[in-house]
Amino acid sequence: MTAFVYLNLTEEAPFTYQKPLLTWVKNQFPEVVTFDLDAASDPMLQSHAQRLLQESRFCLLFLKTGQKRTLGSEMKLLDVLFRKQTGAAVANWGQHPALQTVLQARPSIEFAQGATPEDLYPFLASFLGNSLKTNDVQM
Numbered sequence: 001m002t003a004f005v006y007l008n009l010t011e012e013a014p015f016t017y018q019k020p021l022l023t024w025v026k027n028q029f030p031e032v033v034t035f036d037l038d039a040a041s042d043p044m045l046q047s048h049a050q051r052l053l054q055e056s057r058f059c060l061l062f063l064k065t066g067q068k069r070t071l072g073s074e075m076k077l078l079d080v081l082f083r084k085q086t087g088a089a090v091a092n093w094g095q096h097p098a099l100q101t102v103l104q105a106r107p108s109i110e111f112a113q114g115a116t117p118e119d120l121y122p123f124l125a126s127f128l129g130n131s132l133k134t135n136d137v138q139m
Helices: 020-028 043-055 074-083 097-104 117-138
Strands: 002-008 034-038 058-064 086-094 109-114
Touching: 002 020, 002 043, 002 074, 002 117, 020 034, 020 117, 034 043, 043 058, 043 074, 058 074, 058 117, 074 086, 086 097, 086 117, 097 109, 109 117
Parallel strands: 002 034, 002 058, 058 086, 086 109
Antiparallel strands: none
């Protein structure tokens, strides 16, 4: 299984029905399990996101961080990725120096950062496409 978890950590209104990035992932990679939440999501949703990342063979955590400077609620999800030996990636939409520093010390986790979601589409397409091909080969 390949999982895509979208976590919005910005101060903007967290509840929107349409997220173009999630729609793009679902259209391009319908086999990928998607899940989205924000920093204000209740603990049950955060726990579900953690289990999804743990149980998936390949997982991509997409963070929308804006100008965030410290690590907070995303650490629980990052901790799951730190325990994986392979098959984990993080894409960050925004500037997050602390996150960049932490992930540079984790070469087993693929990492990309962009100013817009469109900047990250090639990274997302490569990681998700390759993970689905690998899943197909293993079955």
